[in-house]
Amino acid sequence: MNRLGVKRSMLARIVPGMASLTKRGLAGWLVILGAAIVASIIIMTLVSPWISPYDPSTKGINVGKPLTPPNSQFPFGTNDLGQDMLSRVISGGGIMLQVALLSVVICLLVGVPLGLFSSYIGGVFDRTICLVMDSVYAFPGLILAIAIAAMLGRGVTNMALSIAAVYVPSYFRVIRSQVLSIKEMPYIEAAQSIGAKSRTILFNYILPNVVPSIVVVATVNFADAILTAAGLTFIGLGVEVDIPDWGWDLTNGRRLLPSGVWWVITFPGIFIILLALGFTLMGEGLSELLNPKLGE
Amino acid sequence: MQKQLLTVENLTVEYWARRGKVRAVDNVSFSLGKTETLGVVGESGSGKSTLGLSLIRLVPPPGRIVNGHVWLEGIDLLKLREDEMRKVRGRKISFIFQDPMTSLNPVKKIGEHFVELIRTHEPKISDEEALQRAEKLLEDVGIQPERINDYPHQLSGGMRQRIMIALAIVLNPCIVIADEPTTALDVIVQAKILDLLKDVQNKYAMTLILITHDLSIAMERCDKILVMYAGHMVEHAYIKDIYRNPQHPYTQGLLRSIPNIELAEQKLEAIPGSPPDLLNLPKGCRFWPRCSSAMEICRKTEPKLIETEPGHFVRCFLYGDAKK
């Protein structure tokens, strides 16, 4: 079986699988709901240049009187620079989505092969990597991300790198436990006995079975990445001022709170929650579909 | 007829599963006098355990008691509030579960089980008094009193079942329900436990309901028998009547399948077929697919329960006349 054949068959399983989600009870609906939320936000961000009423970047300063509460002209009010909050909210998800996506990609590229090789090869190599991963895993995530981000500086890539560094151990652990249980299965032995190369076994046999767990971890990773990115921005390790970003609005809006200006933080905050919630729901639903809980 | 201690009328228990409704116990009625022993006999899935649990209203969800009355000392237990029912459990009626390995709390010592039980129902008693009563009871059931400080996992299965019995009788209940008390134990211990139950019953003048799948045990140790099949009560009579005149084909089949150690060579006669799926009951009498005497009418209508001789009830078209 060549690689392309494996990938095609995986895809062939996934697509009709998605259609049958509605029949899988509550868990299926969770996935659909979560995916719908996420998809809507992604779409909203992508078409934002065309649908935002005003320019959300620094060119859109003073389109309205600063610090006006929500009204008919500015449904989400304006901030201290006179920018329209609605436009900023519509376009503000971009950074977070990019950071999250990038961090997941990095994790997949680093964590998956590492997990596969390490657990398959075993031995001292495996034990050392395990120890390192456990140490990182035990460490409070945000703090590590802060340390890395502080040293690397601002920017989307750096944020993504810090988040990825924190998350790789999770992927590693999940893959490792899966691989260890699959490794002992008869069909792997059978493949080995007909002389299949380790690489072939890994990619064509083990990997496809590990994919469901990876998907679950990835969705949780997304949700966490959103929240961590927001946190990093809040601390001051985010992106440059010009690009509209929900996290930045929260940080900025904080100063305005004592004067009773609540609208600058509320709407971006709600959208952050929605985005994180969307991914979390997907993750919950997927994990239940793949590992059904007892008693359901 | 002496006044009956326990009277059960039309007790019906349903389970509401996703695939449909199941009647685990369907219109069961019987009565029991003081110090009598009732044996409830049936295969797995006949509803006998559910019947036992329904008497103390502990049918696990999604099961519900949907109809009937359980009269104890003049009060209908099914009409009590939950907190009133709680006071009945353990005190007036107690229940001995099937599996002694999992019925005791692993993190509590044996003595603590007793103290907790006694003090829940009789709060005025002190810890020391409760422990004394417990120790005495342990002696009664044949366990060394020092064991009171042990944890459940330190005792064998037989010992734990004795403790369950002790816990069931410590408050002198009127009725003890034992649900397959020996199924999880080995054969030698089985006999001892059953003997113990008998001793205890005599000593404390208690009424016993023994639920079992083993008809021979019931025949040996009970005064009355209630045979259950697929939720229905199919025969109910005194032991002597069952010996002399077993009426329902199922009861006859069960009697025939008891191996007799005195016969040199014996073909074990099993009842052909297997119990029905309660979601998909056959039309008519539930037993007809396995009955050698099945008639036309059996496949169409469910037989009603009739009293063929005083105290002998059977649910079968072979008996009673159409005029009744």
Place this chain on the structure above:
Amino acid sequence: MTLRSYIISRILLTIPMIFILLTIVFVIVRVLPGDPVLLHFEKMENPQAIEQMRVKLGLNKPIWVQYFDYLSGLLRGDLGKSMQDFSSVSEQIFSAFPATLELAIFSMIIAVSIGIFLGVEASKSYNKPKDHAIRVFGIVTYAIPVFFLGMVYQIIFGVTLRWLPVGGRTYPTMEPVGLKIPLTQPPGAFAAHLLLSCIAGLVPATLGFILLKMKSKKITRKILGFLILIFSATWILLAGLGWHYISMGELRIATGLYTVDSLLEGNLYKFAEALRYLFLPSLTLGLVLSGVFVRLTRSNMFETLRLDFVTAAKARGLKETTVIYGYAFRNAFLPILTMMGLQFAALLAGAILTETTFSWPGLGRYIVDRINFRDYTAIQGAVVFFGILVSLVSLVVDLLYAYLDPRIRL
């Protein structure tokens, strides 16, 4: 595996883990691209000042020497010097830590209480609306950024309703000073200091010991005893680090936790004020953290409630509260304990954001301040401190778990 061998192996495992952690932090701060000193100064205005800083902080030495200095310094409890004023990072951290500790303790109490309560309620009404609502609550609380929730509370309770303060730890001039014991003669020696502090620490130690050894069935007493023992051991250990100080004619015992210190002082007004300021930050952090506990309790209780001995207990007529809390919960409790340890890391992470939101003068805010000042050596010290703290806490939790589970003790 016996208890003793488990304890030994667990402690031994911690050592390499901490070591790896320390190395990782070192690599991040010193080895990753970006010279910390240059980053600190941003613009190359004053090459002399830069070089001076390098020398003072020992950053001009070769990397291996720096690594060695770093590790040996840690053994002495030295976490480095701040880039801002070359003062000891350890001192700054230890003075900021009690605030974070207080916040962490109260938040954890709130999180566990909410979690257990809702989890039990959910397991009782399985698959009914109440259960679904509680599950939704658990999921949503996880998705809320903790600082957002904090700000919402600030708006509602602080600005609009004006019931609670929005920042700080207590009203100025209301800082508790703890217990002061006047001494007739100013004690001179360091030994006297140490002795008196240790004696003060032995009081809770004996209490803890008694609780532990009591012939009681109550698990809560044992846990309490164990924790008090740990607490007093830490107290005695820290006695030498200046948490109890002696000035002219008096011995002062203070923990740095305002709630405790105000009680030690006997001043209830200060206690009330400290609680007032503590309420919103710990509620915020506690709520966000509670979701995990709700889920864990719910699933554990659900499984345990279906077990035979629970039905058997009900059959004996025991009260519902006894059955739930004495039977089902006791067996479901241990995983919750482990989760508390695991969540400690998340707690600290959340504390950073919460402290920033509420201007709470703890370690979290300290880190954020240092970031704004580009004080990289201080950041390194703080991160190391966090890492070691988390490792030790998870060690303690694991040991406690092993002690409490009667099945492991066999």
